[in-house]
Amino acid sequence: MPDVSLMTDLPTAAAARPAKPHLPDAQTVTSVKHWTDRLFSFRVSRPASLRFRSGEFVMIGLMGENGKPLLRAYSIASPSWDEELEFYSIKVPDGPLTSKLQHIQPGDEIILRPKPVGTLVVDALLPGKRLWFLATGTGLAPFASLMRDPEVYEKFDQVIMMHTCREAAELNYGRELVEGLKDDPLIGEIVADKLVYYPTCTREAFHHMGRVTDNLSTGKVFADLGIPPMDPATDRAMVCGSLAFNVDVKAILEGFGLREGANSDPKEFVVEKAFVGDGI
Numbered sequence: 001m002p003d004v005s006l007m008t009d010l011p012t013a014a015a016a017r018p019a020k021p022h023l024p025d026a027q028t029v030t031s032v033k034h035w036t037d038r039l040f041s042f043r044v045s046r047p048a049s050l051r052f053r054s055g056e057f058v059m060i061g062l063m064g065e066n067g068k069p070l071l072r073a074y075s076i077a078s079p080s081w082d083e084e085l086e087f088y089s090i091k092v093p094d095g096p097l098t099s100k101l102q103h104i105q106p107g108d109e110i111i112l113r114p115k116p117v118g119t120l121v122v123d124a125l126l127p128g129k130r131l132w133f134l135a136t137g138t139g140l141a142p143f144a145s146l147m148r149d150p151e152v153y154e155k156f157d158q159v160i161m162m163h164t165c166r167e168a169a170e171l172n173y174g175r176e177l178v179e180g181l182k183d184d185p186l187i188g189e190i191v192a193d194k195l196v197y198y199p200t201c202t203r204e205a206f207h208h209m210g211r212v213t214d215n216l217s218t219g220k221v222f223a224d225l226g227i228p229p230m231d232p233a234t235d236r237a238m239v240c241g242s243l244a245f246n247v248d249v250k251a252i253l254e255g256f257g258l259r260e261g262a263n264s265d266p267k268e269f270v271v272e273k274a275f276v277g278d279g280i
């Protein structure tokens with residue numbers, strides 16, 4: 001649920017600004033929350049016809065100065081049952097889209113192409129017992145959707161969310177989401193003790209430290225959680241981070257005997273890039 005204390009009153013905010021031209025595939029922003037100077041989340045109205053599988057992404061954006069839509073891929077962070085859509089976004093200071101998108105307010109419109117796609121879907125995995133979500137940075141977004149999907153808990157006995165950021169403040173969106181889930185009237189009972197949250201930082205003192213890759217390859221995460229190492233007979237994984245992260249995690253998962261799958265060829269793990277490019 002959005003934090004109502006941070007929502008601007010919608011009709012007042014919209015009325016205070018001059019009318020803007022109606023965008024193609026327009027959706028209205030309903031709330032915005034800034035988490036750090038480089039991270040924010042926002043919610044928009046959901047097109048009545050939009051059906052998606054938790055974990056998929058869509059193209060969203062704003063009208064560019066040349067009059068053409070400026071669109072980027074964004075994982076839908078809300079679950080498929082939510083009546084609105086939520087997104088979790090980076091703010092790239094000179095990024096063509098996010099230098100502008102970071103200033104959206106309730107009542108504003110964004111463009112949203114209602115064609116969801118992606119590989120981080122439960123259907124792309126063979127049945128298993130434990131499901132690992134492995135993310136860095138905004139790579140958490142697809143898992144913010146999947147962690148709120150009852151189907152995930154119907155299909156797996158345990159779901160382990162490993163999320164790593166440089167600093168603790170960058171974990172807050174995910175931490176608040178996980179903490180809120182246990183009390184969620186819709187899926188709190190289903191999630192119960194099945195969801196295990198394992199956040200880590202790499203550049204600031206935190207109760208769990210280290211890269212996802214190191215915590216998997218040294219066995220630290222298995223020891224901390226008191227569980228056996230990954231086994232292709234029982235464990236499934238979904239990976240979303242920078243290209244370097246995805247490459248390194250893939251090698252570790254393959255070392256455990258897991259194989260990469262796809263929508264058309266379900267196997268033990270699936271991977272998706274959280275963004276294209278390696279430096280801001």
Ligand SMILES: Cc1cc2nc3c(=O)[nH]c(=O)nc-3n(C[C@H](O)[C@H](O)[C@H](O)COP(=O)(O)OP(=O)(O)OC[C@H]3O[C@@H](n4cnc5c(N)ncnc54)[C@H](O)[C@@H]3O)c2cc1C
Nearest residue numbers: 072073074075089090095096097098141274275277278279
């Ligand atoms: C499948 C897919 C799903 C995505 N989902 C999300 C999402 O849910 N949330 C989100 O914030 N972004 C997501 N992205 C990235 C997004 O598409 C844009 O790149 C991002 O919004 C920045 O847009 P921009 O035009 O401001 O800058 P761009 O020109 O797109 O990017 C400029 C540079 O910024 C860096 N960068 C871009 N995005 C990120 C990021 N998310 N984290 C760290 N560095 C980044 C890269 O180095 C990139 O070269 C996704 C990308 C892909 C391919």
Ligand SMILES: NC(=O)c1ccc[n+]([C@@H]2O[C@H](COP(=O)([O-])OP(=O)(O)OC[C@H]3O[C@@H](n4cnc5c(N)ncnc54)[C@H](OP(=O)(O)O)[C@@H]3O)[C@@H](O)[C@H]2O)c1
Nearest residue numbers: 136137164165166202211212213242244245248278279280
């Ligand atoms: N986060 C910030 O405060 C910040 C501020 C300004 C600019 N930037 C720039 O923004 C871009 C993205 O930054 P980001 O922090 O979102 O993403 P990032 O640099 O990919 O780091 C996110 C987390 O992933 C870890 N990581 C990176 N590569 C990995 C790999 N190959 N295997 C396992 N773990 C890995 C990092 O650990 P390590 O710490 O060990 O690398 C960090 O904990 C970078 O180009 C960065 O220079 C970031």
